[in-house]
Amino acid sequence: MIHIGGPYYEKPLFVDRHWLRDACECSMCVDPDSGQKNFGTCDVPTELPIEGLPKIEDGVLEVIWENDFLSSGNHVSRYPLTILQKDILQPLPVKTLWDKAIFERDRLNIDYGEWMAGEEGFLSGLHRLHTHGMLFLRNVPSSEECVISIANQIGNLQETFYGRTWDVRSKPNAENIAYTSSFLGLHQDLLYMKDTPRIQILHCLENTCEGGDSLFSDGQRAVNLIRIGPAQSQYHLSSIPLRYHYTKHGHCYQIDRSILQKERERFFWSPPFQTSRGGSFHGKNGSTRYRRWLKAATKFRQFLEDDQWVYQYKLQPGECVIFDNLRVVHGRRKFDAATGSRWLKGAYISNDVFKSKCTALNPQLRALGGGNELTPTQQASRFDEEYNIWEKEDSTKS
Known part of the structure; x- marks a missing residue:
């Protein structure tokens, strides 16, 4: 799990590493023209070592994956916090029941x-x-x-x-x-x-x-x-x-x-x-x-x-x-x-x-x-x- 806390969210956010690696949308992971993934979720290894600590700069979470399965070397993934917030913490507004x-x-x-x-x-x-x-x-x-x-x-x-x-x-x-x-x-x-x-x-x-x-x-x-x-x-x-x-x-x-x-x-x-x-x-x-x-x-x-x-x-x-x-x-x-x-x-x-x-x-x-x-x-x-x-x-x- 990767923990994101501090001033970025009202509640601490815990994100599964496997889910996070699968969610990378860089040009190597997602085809820029079609928008389709270049690998399957099941291709991502269950063990995912990270180089150093994830860091956040200018509202973007950066994670460096060691010996990445796709790039055969270190792979840098960047995730805008607004996207993580949308995917994990932001459901649509609660509906109003009416008479x-x-x-x-x-x-x-x-x-x-x-x-x-x-x-x-x-x-x-x-x-x-x-x-x-x-x-x-x-x-x-x-x-x-x-x-x-x-x-x-x-x-x-x-x-x-x-x-x-x-x-x-x-x-x-x-x-x-x-x-x-x-x-x-x-x-x-x-x-x-x-x-x-x-x-x-x-x-x-x-x-x-x-x-x-x-x-x-x-x-x-x-x-x-x-x-x-x-x-x-x-x-x-x-x-x-x-x-x-x-x-x-x-x-x-x-x-x-x-x-x-x-x-x-x-x-x-x-x-x-x-x-x-x-x-x-x-x-x-x-x-x-x-x-x-x-x-x-x-x-x-x-x-x-x-x-x-x-x-x-x-x-x-x-x-x-x-x-x-x-x-x-x-x-x-x-x-x-x-x-x-x-x-x-x-x-x-x-x-x-x-x-x-x-x-x-x-x-x-x-x-x-x-x-x-x-x-x-x-x-x-x-x-x-x-x-x-x-x-x-x-x-x-x-």
Whole structure:
């Protein structure tokens, strides 16, 4: 281990020698043109003698490796402390869990021009997309191509069988309930695909119909409320998979997923695309397992759909909502297609692309501050205290 202390970090930093040698980015270790490593991690010997003591000058850690495996002599590696800080000590800002009141207070509206400039406005938007999972753009030009340019500020679009972009508008014999005027309950998109899109972008081009308000709710808040409750609720929601599917118009997608996942923040919820097929509730004690799961799932739905949790807003032409499809569930009130027109243009961005952008801009995002001071569990406990959630549950049993 190599110890870095003194005035450089608030807490002493201990770095494994093997990890540090593997992390060298000099021109001998990393090809300057392709950015690819010239050796594998397993090529680095387990024994790594160092000449003298590591030293720090002008914010750079210098280590001299004796009899280096790559250079066959001494090898000098230099590591900017800002890079070590980014890699080891600097996670992204803590997320803010929200209910309707918090989102109404914190809602961020960014001008389209500021987003497209890619500077302070874009960074503020990306920061809010990470911390709250959703933001709005205003003054977006009335062009079908704008959703592409908006997405490209983050990265490449994720194309699906719906196309590179797609239209949300009412039509007969619709292949998706979103393309009707009916009520659409809270859900996540494309859970029947292994690579579920991470970011969804909806640009409002027309919306003169009566009704059609958009609905949003913070799924990570619901997850954390479940996790501070009875252990059996977590067990049933994490151990029993549901099957999500889309089997129309020559397509056949399906995948089994439980509502809660091992990753504490991850969840899956999309009732419109859920099928009762599959063997999760068959066999001995199947009915008992199903009833217990149903009770826990109903509680989870309440944590998504009760009025205090749902942010409702009718998108206006020239507005665009950008949200995290793996965090924020969305839906829509029914609307009367005879009273006007409703047209949203949509696009997706993959999880890998979004994570790449956030990681690349991590120092700038952290510099904006604004991360929640409480952990998600502590935030959920605050909601529990405010709304007496689990206390009400206990009182119904007594």
